[in-house]
Amino acid sequence: MNPRPPAPPPVAPSVASAPVAHNPHYERIGGEATITLLVDRFYAHMSEREDAQAIRAMHGPDLRDVKRVLVNYLVEWMGGPQRYSTERGHPRLRRKHLSFRIGQAERDAWMVCMRAALTETVSDDNLRRELDNAFFKTADFLRNDQGTPHEHSNR
Numbered sequence: 001m002n003p004r005p006p007a008p009p010p011v012a013p014s015v016a017s018a019p020v021a022h023n024p025h026y027e028r029i030g031g032e033a034t035i036t037l038l039v040d041r042f043y044a045h046m047s048e049r050e051d052a053q054a055i056r057a058m059h060g061p062d063l064r065d066v067k068r069v070l071v072n073y074l075v076e077w078m079g080g081p082q083r084y085s086t087e088r089g090h091p092r093l094r095r096k097h098l099s100f101r102i103g104q105a106e107r108d109a110w111m112v113c114m115r116a117a118l119t120e121t122v123s124d125d126n127l128r129r130e131l132d133n134a135f136f137k138t139a140d141f142l143r144n145d146q147g148t149p150h151e152h153s154n155r
């Protein structure tokens, strides 16, 4: 069975209530500009890497919409303006990912792309580590394929 979901993934103390101006994560990463770059690089890696082709194939050929949605989601997740929920309501990420088969291999392929993108776009080592941890927790929480045992040796 899937482990209980970790508390909502935000690295920010409270996405719902943190005033943007006082949210250290959103400011530390460099706001929307860096998040947009992060998402661009993330999908570039997903499109280019051999080991990510299975998860790339879950997406349509045109990534523009999903990039915009992921930018909005991450902006809000880190404490910026609440554009994602204004547009799309409660994220319900687990439910939204149920139509894709996500096991350990898919989770790890997603993380490989996100790590590569983080390395390229976030120079603050501590912040990068915090984001890496938070992404891993979320990616692991989204696993819906029970076939493979859970390992903690991802890093």
Ligand code: HEM
Residues within 6 Å of the ligand: 055, 058, 059, 060, 066, 069, 070, 073, 088, 091, 093, 096, 097, 100, 102, 106, 107, 110, 135, 138, 139, 140, 142, 143
């Ligand atoms: C674990 C491996 C993951 C896989 C294989 C995966 C795959 C996908 C796919 C195929 C979509 C639909 C794209 C489309 O509409 O064309 C999607 C949507 C989305 N994913 Fe993931 N994802 C993963 C992890 C994550 C993680 C860790 C996050 C957040 C940190 C995330 C956030 C989102 C968001 C925000 C959307 C859009 C939801 C919406 O429609 O409102 N995903 N994902």
